[in-house]
Amino acid sequence: MKVGKRLENINEGNNFFYLTVALVALLISSGLAEVVGSGWIDRVLQIFIIVVFIVCFASLRFDKNWSRLLKTLATCWVIATLVKLIFDIREMDVLMLALTFSFFFGTFKSTAKQVLFHGEVNTNKVVGSVALFLLLGLMWAIVYLIIIEYSPNAFTGLEAISWGENFSNAAYFSFVTLTTLGYGDISPISPLAQVVVYLEAIVGVFYMAIVVSSLVSANLEHREKNNG
Template identity: 35%
Template sequence: MSIELKKLYNQLAMASTPVNKSTFKQANFIYLLAALLAFLILSPLAQILFPQNASIIINFTFTITIVIGVWSLIDDRKWFLFGLGLAAFSLLLALLEFFYSSEFIYIVSILVLLFFLINSLVLAIKHVMFGPRIDMNKIVGSITIYLLIGIIWALLYGLVEQFIVDSFSGNILNVGGSRFWDLIYFSFVTLTTLGYGDILPVNTYARTLAYMEAIVGQFYIAILVASLVGAHLSDRQSGKD
């Protein structure tokens, strides 16, 4: 069994795009993980305390997350400056949405956040799945990936709900920030395949996203375990050699 896991890991590593090992040393997931956890925990509290300003609070905390993600994951100067520009643009959109409350601005904000989160997810997968060795940073990175998947899907659900109203039924509010947090909750419940049933997708697009998220969640756990075990076996073999 261990030999098969090792072969699987080696095949995945060969199929991946080569990444400079120095990049792995500089990537630090603890800051991005802390930012994501702060966003997931503190933003709902801020929404309860300041319900009228929920949207700008969510966008502002997302902007901080972008800055931290860029700082902790990217060591290329051009991409770093691009990431900071993206954060500034996200903050500008948050301010515009606060003052003008435009549906177009809201959609553009979601697309900007999706662009950042998906790129962060790709970088994190390269570091975690194909990094040189297992360490605490890689374990933290694997948790970060899981949170990124859940948030990305919540934003996708938000886009579906924005274009097709009432795509979800049950205990969901159709009010800005409150609706977003309902979708965050639904996303992580789906990702972990808990399936409480208090929120249900009712059209084809929402249902497709829901079952795709459940599949990704299950496959991620399986591939992550195979990757970490394979990397551990590879490290042991290298130590013997």
Template identity: 35%
Template sequence: MKQVSSEDNFIFLLVALLTLLFTVAVVEQFFQGGQLLVVSAIILCLAFSILGVKRQAIYTKSWFGVLLTLFLVTYVISILTNLNLSLLTIALVIVFLMHYMISAFKQVLFTGQVGSNQIIGSICIYLMIGLVWSFVYLFLLESFNGGFSGLENQHWLDNLSSVIYYSFITLTTVGYGEITPTLPITRFFAYMQSLTGSFYLAILVASLVSTGLEQRKRKVN
């Protein structure tokens, strides 16, 4: 079996992300109360993916191990003691996803080469941006009641599927309107995500094209 390396890791990550996003919808459609397994699967998937590529990175392993442990501990404590640690749990997921996304971003833009793996990686980063903002919106929902119309006031895991949908609709600037921000702070994050999605595509495409042209010039010379 071919070992996953930095040369081909993004294809596995893309398949995992698409599978996880589809699983969120399936769980929401047919199974109640299964969103915790989806969140755990997202974290474990990303953790194993990056550890498989960076087997010698002790700092990276320790960092992801600490985040995963804190996530599990806070969730278990919230269940056993009825303490509301939702904000801490969501914040840990955000930090985890952002750290992984930054690592992927560096690999895509600073490897000095543009190939199929880098192109697939750019798609993975775009999907991860949507995931990060999904948990940002969940954090806002827990912090400000009534921050979004179209979302029920319930446990954050029960809103996961709806928030992921809203995040990607906002990221792509489609904006169907079923879910809308109603507070200044939630509106701020909504239009900032739209700007992030637009600038990401413009900057990434320009960077990949310029790097690709430089590669061709070197081959010709």
């Protein structure tokens, strides 16, 4: 009952706070899951992804088109998870990764539409821009995991293990690349992996400039309409 009331309290004035907290919790849980043990990592991570699904649905339900698609993605993801657990079909891993990427991409698109392109800039929208950054890193992490599924030796420092066990490492490498830190402990080897990595670095460089200019532009437009 308390969880239901919490979700009901999510509105257009605070929805991105909940979304950002859910994404941060997902990143933290992926790291903590490794402490539990390899047999539990996939399940713990899957539980947190389901929680993120629920919070994202509640946070972005104001975008009707995305909320309908989110229901479809969530249903397919749950079915794929059950099939994976029951029949242990390897191809389900790739399907689950593709569904997860679609989820992050759709969430990014819906959030960007609400944050960057209209309305007055407030604290909720600033937090939303943080959520956009987290979603970028998570999308690229999923892409890296898909690459590893088909090319296990595409990266040095990333082992060809289950995506649940590898998610934390892929997310770490993704955000290190997105922020252009480049520690070097994980490196791309295959040509495809190298292209994907430098594309993420380019996006990371331009992200802040694009977000700041969009927020300023939206705020000025809102003020002009009010003053006009």
